[in-house]
Amino acid sequence: MLSDYIIPGNRIELQTYSSGYSDNSGDRKSYASKIYDILSEERIDVMMPMEKGQLQLLPVDGIYNIVFYSDKGLLQCTGRVEDRYRSNNMYILTLELTSPLSKLQRREYYRFSCAINFKFRSLSDEEDEAIKDSPFFSIDGDLPMAKGMIVDISGGGIRFIASERMAENTRLYICYQLPQKGVLKDYRIIGQILKTRELENKQGSFEHRVKYTNIDEDDREDIIHYIFEEERKMMRRS
Known part of the structure; x- marks a missing residue:
C-alpha cells in the first residue's frame, strides 16, 4: 500500500518533468512541499x-518528477x-501518481533561494593535486579570499554572484x-565550477554554479536540515 511508504x-519536491534523474539538473525548477493527505493508491493531496x-x-x-523524503x-x-x-x-494540489514508487538511486538536492555572504578562492595546482591523493587534505584558510553572495544553496552545491569571473571547471x-x-x-567545502555567465542586468557581475566535490557528509546533512527549517519558517509565516 502507498501508506506503507x-x-x-512527509516532505516532497516537485521537479519540472525530465525523463530521468541526474545530479546535473541544470535549470530544472524544484518546489518544496509536503503531503497533506493520501486519497488512494494513485492520488495524493x-x-x-x-x-x-x-x-x-x-x-x-x-x-x-516527485521526490518523497x-x-x-x-x-x-x-x-x-x-x-x-x-x-x-x-491551498491544496491533488496529484495523480502516474508511475510506481521507486528508490531514488542518484541523489538530488533541492535548491533554496537565499542571500548568504561568503568567501572563496581558487585552489592552487599543488592543493588540487594533494586533494586528489587525500580528499580531506587540510586547506590553508589564511590566504586572501574573494567575497561573493550565495543566491541559492543545496546539499549538492551553490549558485553565487561575484565581481570576479571564474573559469568553468x-x-x-x-x-x-x-x-x-x-x-x-x-x-569549509571544496567545489568545482560547472557554469559561469555574466548577468545581463548587472554588468561586471558574474553568476557561477558550483558542485561540491569534497564535503563531509555530516556537513551535507546540516545544510539540508537548514534548508528545510527555513522552508518551514516561510510556510508558517505565510
Whole structure:
C-alpha cells in the first residue's frame, strides 16, 4: 500500500518533468512541499508550494518528477496535477501518481533561494593535486579570499554572484556560515565550477554554479536540515 511508504507530513519536491534523474539538473525548477493527505493508491493531496512567501500556482495537467523524503529513504515517481483547491484557508494540489514508487538511486538536492555572504578562492595546482591523493587534505584558510553572495544553496552545491569571473571547471575553496541550533557554524567545502555567465542586468557581475566535490557528509546533512527549517519558517509565516 502507498501508506506503507509515505504518510501525511512527509516532505516532497516537485521537479519540472525530465525523463530521468541526474545530479546535473541544470535549470530544472524544484518546489518544496509536503503531503497533506493520501486519497488512494494513485492520488495524493499536497500543500501548494510557496516561494519567497508567494503561492506557486502549479498548472492543472502539469507533469512533475516527485521526490518523497520518507522514513523508507528517498523515493521517486512521476505525477500529474489533477486539481487545485482551497480548504480551511489552505491551498491544496491533488496529484495523480502516474508511475510506481521507486528508490531514488542518484541523489538530488533541492535548491533554496537565499542571500548568504561568503568567501572563496581558487585552489592552487599543488592543493588540487594533494586533494586528489587525500580528499580531506587540510586547506590553508589564511590566504586572501574573494567575497561573493550565495543566491541559492543545496546539499549538492551553490549558485553565487561575484565581481570576479571564474573559469568553468575551476576548483574552489568555499567558506560560509549557517545557523545550526541557534549558533553560527562554519562550513569549509571544496567545489568545482560547472557554469559561469555574466548577468545581463548587472554588468561586471558574474553568476557561477558550483558542485561540491569534497564535503563531509555530516556537513551535507546540516545544510539540508537548514534548508528545510527555513522552508518551514516561510510556510508558517505565510
